[in-house]
Amino acid sequence: MIPVDWKSLFEPAHARPGIPGSGRATTLSNTRVVRIDWGDCDPAGIIFYPRYFEIFDASTSALFERALGMTKLETLKTYDFAGFPLVRTQARFLRPTRFGDDVAVDTKVTFGHASFEIEHRLSLKGETCVECAEKRVWVVRDAAGRLKSHLVPEEVLKKFRVI
C-alpha cells in the first residue's frame, strides 16, 4: 500500500504557497513518435486501448529522461526515487489509430507537492486522437522497503527549469 497524503495530493498543483516553482508548468515538454504495431490492435483492426496507457507511461519516462539527462534506471540510482506510480488518469479517445500508424505523443508536466500532473496528446498527421491527463506521485522506499510519497527533489525541479 502506498501511504499517500491524500489531502496534499488533491490540492490543486498551483496551491503550494512558499514552495518555489509550485504549480508552474514547466516550459520543458517532449514529443516522441511511436509506431502502432499489429499486435497493439484488436479484432476490430484498431488499437486496443490499454496499449495507449503503455505508450503514455513510456512518454512520461521519456520526458523525465530528457529533462534529467538520464534513463529511469539511472534516476533510480541517482535520486531518492522508487518510481512515480499513478494516482489517477483520464483519457478521451477521439479517433482510433491502426497498425502502421506513426503517431506523435506530446507530453508536458506541471509539478505539485509530492505529485505532478502530466498531459499527453497523441496525434496522427496533426489530428488529435487521444488526450490523457494523469496525476502521479513521487515515491521513495522507507527503511522497511515500503513505497511512500515524497517531495519532488529540488534538483529535479531545477532540471525541469521550474525553479
Added chain:
Amino acid sequence: MIPVDWKSLFEPAHARPGIPGSGRATTLSNTRVVRIDWGDCDPAGIIFYPRYFEIFDASTSALFERALGMTKLETLKTYDFAGFPLVRTQARFLRPTRFGDDVAVDTKVTFGHASFEIEHRLSLKGETCVECAEKRVWVVRDAAGRLKSHLVPEEVLKKFRVI
C-alpha cells in the same frame, strides 16, 4: 475514424426522453475474480497500471457475456455489432496490487443512447484498489466497412432487464 455523433454521446445517460429504459442503471452486474500475475507487475513489484485496463476491458465483456448469454464472438455474429470502443475512461488508483493477488472486479452498466457507461470497482480483500468509469459506444460497420455508432439494440437492453 469512427464517425461518432458526438453531440448525442455527451448527452448524459439520463437524458434520453421517450426511449424506454434510458438512463436506468441495470440491476444486472457482474463480479469476477482475477489473478494478478508476475508479468503484470513492474520493477517496483506492483502492477503496471495499463494491465488494469486490460482487466477492465475483459470485465466489460464478461458483463455483456453474462447478460446476453453468449461470448463476444457470438455477439458479433448474432447482433448488428462490431464492438464497443471506448470514448473515454478515468480511473483512480487507491492501493497497488501485487503478483499473487486475487482481486475482485465488480462491473455495472448504465445505458444511454448509442453509448453506455460502465463502472468497475477492483478490490482486494474487500478494500477498493481501483475505481474506473468508462464510456463506450455501440458500433456497427457500415456498407463500406467503417465503424459507426448505433443505438444499442432493444434486444440487448431487454437482456440487461433495462426495458
Added chain:
Amino acid sequence: MIPVDWKSLFEPAHARPGIPGSGRATTLSNTRVVRIDWGDCDPAGIIFYPRYFEIFDASTSALFERALGMTKLETLKTYDFAGFPLVRTQARFLRPTRFGDDVAVDTKVTFGHASFEIEHRLSLKGETCVECAEKRVWVVRDAAGRLKSHLVPEEVLKKFRVI
C-alpha cells in the same frame, strides 16, 4: 547479466548423477483454464502469439504455487529465490484460438541441476492448439544484488515429490 554456468545448464536434465531426483519428471502437474480475451487477439481475429507466452509464464508459476502451497511472492520471501528466468523456449502453434475460447493449459516439470524444464500443452475442447517447452534457471541474488543461478533447493524438490 545473469552469470549462468552454461555448461551445467545444457547438460540434459537426466544427467545429474548422485543428485537425488535428478532428471525424474515429477508426477505433479497442473492444469488451469484460461479465457482468451478480445484484447489478446489481433486484427486477424486470432490470438496474438506473444500472449501465449504470458499464459505459459503464469502456468509455470501456477504449477509452483500448487506444489509449494504458496504464491510466487511468498516463495520469494520463503526460499533463497529471485525468480526463474527463461533460458530458452520453443513452441509449435497447431491451431489458433480466439476471444471467448476457454483453453486448458497442462503444465509439467522435470528438474535438472540449477535448472528445470517445463512442458505446456494448451488445448481447446481436447484438441492441442499449442505445445511449448521451456528451460528455466533457478536464480538467487548475490551480495551485490546480481542474479545468479543456484541449485534448486531440496525442499522445493521434496514438495514436487521428486525426492
Added chain:
Amino acid sequence: MIPVDWKSLFEPAHARPGIPGSGRATTLSNTRVVRIDWGDCDPAGIIFYPRYFEIFDASTSALFERALGMTKLETLKTYDFAGFPLVRTQARFLRPTRFGDDVAVDTKVTFGHASFEIEHRLSLKGETCVECAEKRVWVVRDAAGRLKSHLVPEEVLKKFRVI
C-alpha cells in the same frame, strides 16, 4: 483453424525444386532499434520475456515493410494476404535486458513454399541477448473467410530480391 499443408511446411526451406528463389536467403535484412520500457520489465527488474516476442513480431513486419515499401495494412489491401501467423518459434535468452536499454534487432528471412523462416538477433552494445528463429505461413482468406496457407506471391519474392 488454419488448414495448413503441414507436409509442405516442414519441408526444409531449401527443398523447393523448380520454384525460383526457393530456399535462398534474401540478401535483404532489416535492423531496428527498440527501447526497452519500464512496463516491459518484471519485478526482477529485467524484461518479461513475452515482450521479446512482441518485439520480434514487429521486427518481422518491419522487414516486410522495408522490402515491400508499404505497411502491413497496405500489404493487406494490395496483396492476396491475410497475415503471416506463426507455426513455430524458438528463442534462446543469453543476457537479460533492462528498462532504458536501447537494443538492436537484426532480422532476416529465408523463403520456402507457402512459408518462410525468420531469424532475429537482439543485441545490446554488440552483445547478443536473444536469438530467435520463427517459421511463419503466408495466409489468405478463402471464400468462407477462413484463413488458409498460400504460396508466397512472386511479387513479394521479387521485392525481397530472391527471384
